[in-house]
Amino acid sequence: MIRDLHQVSEETLQQAGRMLTEVFSPLGSDEWNTEAQGLEEVRACCDPSYVCLGIWEQDELAGWGGARPMYHRVTWELHPLVITRHLQGRGLGEKLLYSIEQEVLRLGGQGIVLGTDDENGRTNLNELNPALQPLELLLPRLENPGNHPYSFYQRQGYRIVGIIPNTTGSGIHDILMWKAIVD
Numbered sequence: 715m716i717r718d719l720h721q722v723s724e725e726t727l728q729q730a731g732r733m734l735t736e737v738f739s740p741l742g743s744d745e746w747n748t749e750a751q752g753l754e755e756v757r758a759c760c761d762p763s764y765v766c767l768g769i770w771e772q773d774e775l776a777g778w779g780g781a782r783p784m785y786h787r788v789t790w791e792l793h794p795l796v797i798t799r800h801l802q803g804r805g806l807g808e809k810l811l812y813s814i815e816q817e818v819l820r821l822g823g824q825g826i827v828l829g830t831d832d833e834n835g836r837t838n839l840n841e842l843n844p845a846l847q848p849l850e851l852l853l854p855r856l857e858n859p860g861n862h863p864y865s866f867y868q869r870q871g872y873r874i875v876g877i878i879p880n881t882t883g884s885g886i887h888d889i890l891m892w893k894a895i896v897d
């Protein structure tokens with residue numbers, strides 16, 4: 715079941731915040747190290763002008779995600795998208811992302827952009843040296859030995875439109891992806 719996180723209890727918002735910490739901290743992200751930071755992010759994503767949806771499996775909050783308008787509300791940014799660890803790989807991420815896309819479309823959006831960091835070398839980007847290589851040479855050689863989520867997004871129709879090298883430090887690269895949600 716999909717529900718709007720703008721309309722859920724404080725306890726559910728706290729669960730959503732904890733999920734960010736529990737899922738992303740072991741992946742090497744230092745963005746949401748504490749429950750307070752996680753909760754702050756959920757609240758920010760529940761801005762009235764943003765899309766923020768959760769997905770439930772039975773009675774359990776299984777994941778959540780959001781999108782916020784950019785570029786005159788024509789293109790929106792997906793941020794974040796998370797499925798709790800023990801329910802990953804069951805198609806829930808795909809369902810949640812589709813619902814977010816449909817909601818963005820309903821609000822007049824035509825495309826979605828996202829940035830997905832390679833913070834801990836799950837791709838071979840470091841060997842490819844993105845600071846020096848042009849994108850057209852780099853992309854055909856990009857590999858994903860560590861199951862980085864860029865492959866998940868590619869399966870959902872997102873295309874890599876850029877790589878930002880060394881975003882938050884040397885060797886941490888952001889993979890920018892985009893999808894048109896209108897024909």
Ligand SMILES: CC(C)(COP(=O)(O)OP(=O)(O)OC[C@H]1O[C@@H](n2cnc3c(N)ncnc32)[C@H](O)[C@@H]1OP(=O)(O)O)[C@@H](O)C(=O)NCCC(=O)NCCS
Nearest residue numbers: 795796797802803804805806807808830861862863865866
């Ligand atoms: C990435 C994430 C949202 C995907 O959700 P999910 O429910 O696990 O994925 P699904 O089961 O819906 O997967 C759909 C398809 O994508 C594939 N897939 C999912 N995660 C993948 C990954 N990391 N690498 C490669 N393929 C992946 C699945 O195998 C499935 O393929 P299929 O259709 O051929 O069976 C989820 O795994 C997650 O929260 N990961 C940790 C946090 C994260 O990385 N968030 C994204 C940050 S930008």
